[in-house]
Amino acid sequence: MAIPEITANQVLVAEAASGDHVAFSRLVATYHPAMARVAYAITGDRETAADAVQIAWGTAWRRLGSLRDRSTIRSWLVAIAANEARQVLRRQHRRRVVEIASVVESDGGGDPSDRISTVDRARVLRSLDPDERTLLALRFGAGLDSSQIAAQLGMSASGVRSRLSRLIDRLRVDLGHE
Amino acid sequence: MSDAMTFEALLDDAFERYLADAPVEVDPAAVAAQVASPKGRRTLGWLPQLSRELGFSKRAQVIVLIALLIAAALAVVAVGRFLERNQLSLVLPGSPSMEAIYVRAAARGVDIVAVRPEGTERVVRHLESSAYLQGLTFYPGGHVSEDGWIALGTESSPGTWSGGGDADPYWALLDLGDPTRPVVQVHTNGGPTSAWSANGIFASPFGLQCCPIRITNPRTGATHDLSLNCCGGGPSTILAADGSGGLTHFGGDGARARYALLVPADPPSFTDVPAMAFREPRFATPGGRSLYVCLPPSQLGTPDCADPGAWVYDGTGDPIDWTRGDLAGFMNAGLTSDGQALWLLYVRSTESGSEALLYKATAPGLATVVWRQTLPDNVNWVSLGAFALDDSLVTVYLTDLSLNDSVDHGSRLVSLRDGKDSSPNGSFAGYVRGDIVESWR
Numbered sequence: 001m002a003i004p005e006i007t008a009n010q011v012l013v014a015e016a017a018s019g020d021h022v023a024f025s026r027l028v029a030t031y032h033p034a035m036a037r038v039a040y041a042i043t044g045d046r047e048t049a050a051d052a053v054q055i056a057w058g059t060a061w062r063r064l065g066s067l068r069d070r071s072t073i074r075s076w077l078v079a080i081a082a083n084e085a086r087q088v089l090r091r092q093h094r095r096r097v098v099e100i101a102s103v104v105e106s107d108g109g110g111d112p113s114d115r116i117s118t119v120d121r122a123r124v125l126r127s128l129d130p131d132e133r134t135l136l137a138l139r140f141g142a143g144l145d146s147s148q149i150a151a152q153l154g155m156s157a158s159g160v161r162s163r164l165s166r167l168i169d170r171l172r173v174d175l176g177h178e
Numbered sequence: 179m180s181d182a183m184t185f186e187a188l189l190d191d192a193f194e195r196y197l198a199d200a201p202v203e204v205d206p207a208a209v210a211a212q213v214a215s216p217k218g219r220r221t222l223g224w225l226p227q228l229s230r231e232l233g234f235s236k237r238a239q240v241i242v243l244i245a246l247l248i249a250a251a252l253a254v255v256a257v258g259r260f261l262e263r264n265q266l267s268l269v270l271p272g273s274p275s276m277e278a279i280y281v282r283a284a285a286r287g288v289d290i291v292a293v294r295p296e297g298t299e300r301v302v303r304h305l306e307s308s309a310y311l312q313g314l315t316f317y318p319g320g321h322v323s324e325d326g327w328i329a330l331g332t333e334s335s336p337g338t339w340s341g342g343g344d345a346d347p348y349w350a351l352l353d354l355g356d357p358t359r360p361v362v363q364v365h366t367n368g369g370p371t372s373a374w375s376a377n378g379i380f381a382s383p384f385g386l387q388c389c390p391i392r393i394t395n396p397r398t399g400a401t402h403d404l405s406l407n408c409c410g411g412g413p414s415t416i417l418a419a420d421g422s423g424g425l426t427h428f429g430g431d432g433a434r435a436r437y438a439l440l441v442p443a444d445p446p447s448f449t450d451v452p453a454m455a456f457r458e459p460r461f462a463t464p465g466g467r468s469l470y471v472c473l474p475p476s477q478l479g480t481p482d483c484a485d486p487g488a489w490v491y492d493g494t495g496d497p498i499d500w501t502r503g504d505l506a507g508f509m510n511a512g513l514t515s516d517g518q519a520l521w522l523l524y525v526r527s528t529e530s531g532s533e534a535l536l537y538k539a540t541a542p543g544l545a546t547v548v549w550r551q552t553l554p555d556n557v558n559w560v561s562l563g564a565f566a567l568d569d570s571l572v573t574v575y576l577t578d579l580s581l582n583d584s585v586d587h588g589s590r591l592v593s594l595r596d597g598k599d600s601s602p603n604g605s606f607a608g609y610v611r612g613d614i615v616e617s618w619r
Binding site for chain 2: 021022024025026028029032033036037039040041046047049050053054057058060061136140141168171172
């Protein structure tokens with residue numbers, strides 16, 4: 001039987017799981033940007049996203065020892081960030097409606113007909129619920145494939161593909177790219 | 179196809195530009211130091227859990243509720259029967275039934291009494307205080323573990339255990355299977371809020387501040403202290419202690435408490451244990467499902483409960499509505515051990531008085547009565563006690579709350595399989611498998 005290759009990254013995860021702060025800080029340095037991007041894609045607000053990621057790191061620290069397949073550390077951390085961002089968004093929705101940041105900026109250059117404008121992007125994202133934003137964030141923000149998303153969200157890969165396909169079809173209509 | 183790929187590429191590009199503003203800057207060492215500190219762990223551990231319980235989108239609730247109601251309508255009989263079978267399948271065919279253990283005051287000590295589901299009972303141990311204790315006597319109350327250890331309170335004179343009269347009270351842990359073993363003493367703060375885990379590890383609060391919990395393995399004598407951050411509330415019940423954490427409810431007024439899963443700040447030394455055992459009104463299951471009941475202020479609800487209802491959180495923290503609004507007469511709720519169904523306890527008025535009704539809800543909006551009991555005139559409050567791990571038995575407490583101070587009117591031991599009940603005397607201590615009880619004789 002082949003012995004699975006243990007990467008340096010997996011060793012790092014194991015060290016962090018055993019309580020090594022230095023190893024954990026290296027994980028933070030490596031994966032924080034991906035987690036922040038996903039949290040920002042879901043919340044649309046820098047401050048809220050930063051809060052969510054901070055909570056996510058606390059969750060990760062406590063649960064790191066339960067991560068069975070250490071090669072999935074990136075998608076695991078990103079999923080935690082997505083979940084915390086979703087929860088933060090839900091809490092805020094309970095108190096008030098949170099607007100996705102609609103940054104008035106120039107997209108700068110390119111053929112406007114080929115690109116999705118900032119205004120359209122913000123408008124469409126506002127129309128999505130947290131679960132839909134999570135799917136898009138994991139797919140486009142973190143670059144996870146359907147299988148990785150499925151593993152983290154407890155869905156089937158075909159289910160993820162199906163939901164993403166319907167979501168993308170809807171976005172295509174909403175953004176006038178039919 | 180190419181058009182679809184083009185649009186996905188556009189989305190990718192749009193996201194890339196949008197995410198340029200994401201807060202990716204971080205001081206890794208500071209994050210690591212914060213989450214690893216005791217303060218950081220506490221803050222990041224239970225606050226998000228509580229926040230989750232109190233905040234989620236209305237829209238998501240409605241969508242989930244509608245979807246579940248449609249599913250329930252399409253498969254009422256099939257789903258109900260499936261869930262029923264699934265829940266009961268926890269008990270293997272031919273496995274011995276559970277028996278309830280009660281502690282009764284007796285001459286020079288206490289009697290340990292085992293009660294079968296149909297109500298027959300026998301004394302399985304008589305424990306004389308002088309045989310185990312010096313200058314103290316057993317208090318007739320405690321907790322029994324799955325494998326037959328019992329924790330009994332001790333007191334220097336009658337009333338000091340329940341009244342807090344002893345300066346340094348302790349639990350006495352005894353092996354009911356081998357009463358010749360010496361007693362194991364566990365210091366505590368004198369409260370009844372202690373519990374056994376599924377693998378026979380005992381947890382008890384021993385301080386007065388911020389409820390530190392002492393975990394004891396009576397077989398080895400090993401102890402480990404956990405600092406559970408429940409300052410201001412104190413754990414009124416520790417439901418599990420297996421080394422991975424304590425599950426407790428705190429705050430509220432005791433009868434209607436807020437619930438939280440508390441994660442210990444210090445990893446304990448023994449973690450190779452089976453799934454956590456949950457007792458008392460079971461509000462969480464090993465799969466991560468948890469139950470939250472929000473009652474209006476008129477029913478002793480918590481002040482921040484503005485949206486009465488009962489719902490279950492799945493393992494990822496997403497809420498599933500079970501019942502909403504119709505909580506008149508609602509008393510208590512608990513999850514089945516597999517987390518797939520709910521027990522709901524109500525008191526409803528009848529032409530001649532009032533009755534207690536225990537429902538099993540196998541899907542949102544789908545419930546059947548498993549126990550019905552006319553209540554004595556002086557009982558107006560009922561509450562769920564402990565469930566047996568196989569969901570075969572539950573203890574229901576009867577109380578008179580019409581006076582300024584509540585009056586205990588004993589308990590009923592209810593068989594959840596046939597709805598029959600009995601009223602054993604003594605203090606309920608827990609459940610033990612029948613074959614283990616037999617081995618004590």
